Structures are given as C-alpha cells and as structure tokens.
Amino acid sequence: xxxxxxxxxxxxxQELKDGYYVNLGIGIPTLVANYIPEGMDVFLxxxxxxxxxxPFPVEEDIDADLINAGKQTVTMLPGASLFSSAESFEMxxxxxxxxxxxxxxxxxxxxxxxxxxxxxxxxxxxxxxMDLVASAKNIIVAMMHTDKAGNSxxxxxxxxxxxxxxxxxxxxxxLGFFEIKxxxxxxxxxxxxxSEDEIKSKTLGKLIIPAGGTREMIL
Amino acid sequence: xxxxxxxxxxxxxxxxxxSILMLGGFGLCGIPENCISALVQKGVKGLTCISNNAGVDxxxxxxxxxxxxxxxxxxxxxxxxxxxERQLLSGELEVELTPQGTLAxxxxxxxxxxxxxxxxxxxxxxxxNGKEIRDxxxxxxxxxxxxxxxxxxxxxxxxxxxxxxxxxxTARNFNPMMAQAGKITIAEVEELVEPGELDPNNIHVPGIYxxxxxxxxDYEKRIEQRTFLKKI
Numbered sequence: 178x179x180x181x182x183x184x185x186x187x188x189x190x191q192e193l194k195d196g197y198y199v200n201l202g203i204g205i206p207t208l209v210a211n212y213i214p215e216g217m218d219v220f221l222x223x224x225x226x227x228x229x230x231x232p233f234p235v236e237e238d239i240d241a242d243l244i245n246a247g248k249q250t251v252t253m254l255p256g257a258s259l260f261s262s263a264e265s266f267e268m269x270x271x272x273x274x275x276x277x278x279x280x281x282x283x284x285x286x287x288x289x290x291x292x293x294x295x296x297x298x299x300x301x302x303x304x305x306x307m308d309l310v311a312s313a314k315n316i317i318v319a320m321m322h323t324d325k326a327g328n329s330x331x332x333x334x335x336x337x338x339x340x341x342x343x344x345x346x347x348x349x350x351x352l353g354f355f356e357i358k359x360x361x362x363x364x365x366x367x368x369x370x371x372s373e374d375e376i377k378s379k380t381l382g383k384l385i386i387p388a389g390g391t392r393e394m395i396l
Numbered sequence: 397x398x399x400x401x402x403x404x405x406x407x408x409x410x411x412x413x414x415s416i417l418m419l420g421g422f423g424l425c426g427i428p429e430n431c432i433s434a435l436v437q438k439g440v441k442g443l444t445c446i447s448n449n450a451g452v453d454x455x456x457x458x459x460x461x462x463x464x465x466x467x468x469x470x471x472x473x474x475x476x477x478x479x480x481e482r483q484l485l486s487g488e489l490e491v492e493l494t495p496q497g498t499l500a501x502x503x504x505x506x507x508x509x510x511x512x513x514x515x516x517x518x519x520x521x522x523x524x525n526g527k528e529i530r531d532x533x534x535x536x537x538x539x540x541x542x543x544x545x546x547x548x549x550x551x552x553x554x555x556x557x558x559x560x561x562x563x564x565x566t567a568r569n570f571n572p573m574m575a576q577a578g579k580i581t582i583a584e585v586e587e588l589v590e591p592g593e594l595d596p597n598n599i600h601v602p603g604i605y606x607x608x609x610x611x612x613x614d615y616e617k618r619i620e621q622r623t624f625l626k627k628i
Binding site: 243 | 423471472473474496519523569
C-alpha cells in the first residue's frame, strides 16, 4: 500500500543524522519533526529567524512573538538562537544548513523543481523556496507521486515555472524513494506493498530500476 | 538631539503621497501596528510598500490596502489576503515578487552601502529575466540591486532614547535591515527606556540607524495560526 503523508515523513526522518541543522518546509516536510529519532540532536531552522525550534506550545504559553515560517506559534528548545531574516538566509545561501526538505508540484529527471506558481492562478509568491533550493547541497523533495488528477509529478521536464534548476537529488513520494542522477529517476526503495510496475506506470520521467530489483522501505 | 516623538501620528508627520516605505515584520509578527494605523488615519496614497508580506484582510498592511493607499508591494509572499488578490487582478495594485532571502539581502545591501550583489537564488527561473547573469568558478549567479526607501518603519520590543533597539523572539525578522536601509527610520517600541538601561552587549540595532522613536500603545499582536498542544 502506498504511504500516507505520515509514512513519507517517517521515511525522510531516517535520513537525519546526529548534529544536523535542518530546514523543513510547509506541509509534509513539517511532519518530519515528529519522527526525529530518540537521543538524536537535530536543530530545526525556521527561515523567519529561529534555530532550535521546538514543538507547538501549550495554550497558556502561546507567544505572538514566536512563530515559524508557516506563521504558526511555536516554542524554542534549550540552546535555541534568534536572528534576522538576512542572517537566516546567509545560513541558507551559505550552505550551512545540512538538510532541506520541501514539497513540490513537479520535479524533473535533471533535478529541476517547480513549486511556487501555476499559470492562471493567483500567485502568492515564492517566499524562501528559491533561496532554499539555490544553495542547499542536500535537498529532499517530499510529495505525492501524482497530482489529484492522477498525473505523474516526476517528469522529463517541468511544465510549471521553475523554482530552481538541477538542484534536487532525492525525492520521496508515497510510492518510493528516488535518487536523481545521470538525467533519470533511480528507484532506490519501494513503499511497502507497492510494485515496480505500479511505479513505472505512474512515472512519466525516465525511470531506472536496478537490475537486481529494489527493496521495500522499512518504516 | 531629540529622537523622541510623542506617538505614531507625530512620527510619520512628513510621509507624503507616493513615498517608498519599508515596513518590518514577518506575517503579522513584529509589524509596526501603531504606524500602520497612523498611515491609515493620515490617508497618504500611492505608497510603495516593501514588506515580506502584505498582512491579512483586516490587519497589518491589509488595512492600508483596504483604503487603497498602496500602489505597489515588493514582497516575497502575499497569500492570506482576499482584498490584495482582488486589487491585483483588477490591475489597481502592482506587485514585485522577490525571493525572501534576496529581499532581505537587497534591503541589507542598501543599508550597508552595497549597490548590487550576485546571488545563486533564482538562476534559471523567471526571476532572473532581464538581470545580469555571471559565472563565478563555474556556478551561475544573478545580479540583484539594493533596495532603498524614503522611510523605514520598524517595531522593536525595547528601545532607548538614543534609538538603540532590542527585539524579542522571531519579531526581529526584517526589522534590523530595514532600520539600516531607511533614509529616515522610525522605530515604535513596546517599552521606551532611558539611555543606559539597555545592556550594550545585547543591542540588536545601534541607535545610529534610528532617527525617530516613540513608545507604542495598545499592541494587539494578532496571531495568524494559533497552534498549540492539547494537555494530556
């Protein structure tokens, strides 16, 4: 069975390492924070100026002056730090963040990503997405494999306006874990109970399945 | 030297129609509530507002949109505002969308005396259209220019009579760079204290950047997404 959004977040959490500074985007990426392995130090960066972000507060501790990039009220963990938006993006552009996880509308087999604009629809803006994809060395895209109409979001070429070019190396969807290299999506792992044939049928971009077959994710 | 003004109305007395303003804040966090109300009262029009977001329908910059005082917004994200959408689609409002990090750096550059800089952000996207592209050591970068303003309007937690400022939590966001970038910087603070009361080791914005300061009043500090954990 394909993963739900929590399953995707769980699998991404397995990519975390002790001491990582991580920026989690809005949506499925935010859920990754719930699956940080016990005993592992992972510091969450919120691009509005907070490093060491904690969970939501209890109601009586809500502080209007402490929000995340999704404008939700949050807390700080012991050892947190606060800074300006300019410094926040110095961290991001300067390559100091170890892992960035973000959602996407489309990803292409050469690592382009589109996630900010749909022609003909009201444009809300790119926020920090273009900065995040421009410099991060380690980006994981977390998304559903197909859109609501069933169309593949893993493409030969993006059709929507781009957020960044040749920057995505890993994609985790409800169907599998893919590495992008040599102009193709390489299937590394299948979601539990999902067949290679199903992934093939739902992937429009060039898909490479290793000769020896692929293993199922262990969650 | 006197930087102290009685209230927002006095501090913004000379802001004219068609001014270019910077307004601090991220979402509704750290926005200059008092000055926004005073600008609505004053009714100045044709404003260009540089601000990461555009408020919500009935708060923040949304209040100035409702009264059609804003000609142009320079922002990174402008969702959450139906009136904004209506004015944009009808052509009443112009919007320049800028990636958030580029916006922050363009503002920082203006205050730091840097006319332009090269950033990897936006290379290969429509944001780079018409801009100079340059290769540095095999990577491609886009030239972005400094962003200046006639007035920078910022909100701090504490300030002293010399204009030194301290922020609280994530309410810092765009406020420090804007304070540096404004030709005239107006700071509203929750608590205005005497010089010497703030620890010099903990000043976020040195007073040299701030021309006017006043003790704000009646802060609502509205929360956009009130998220909390249920106690078990």
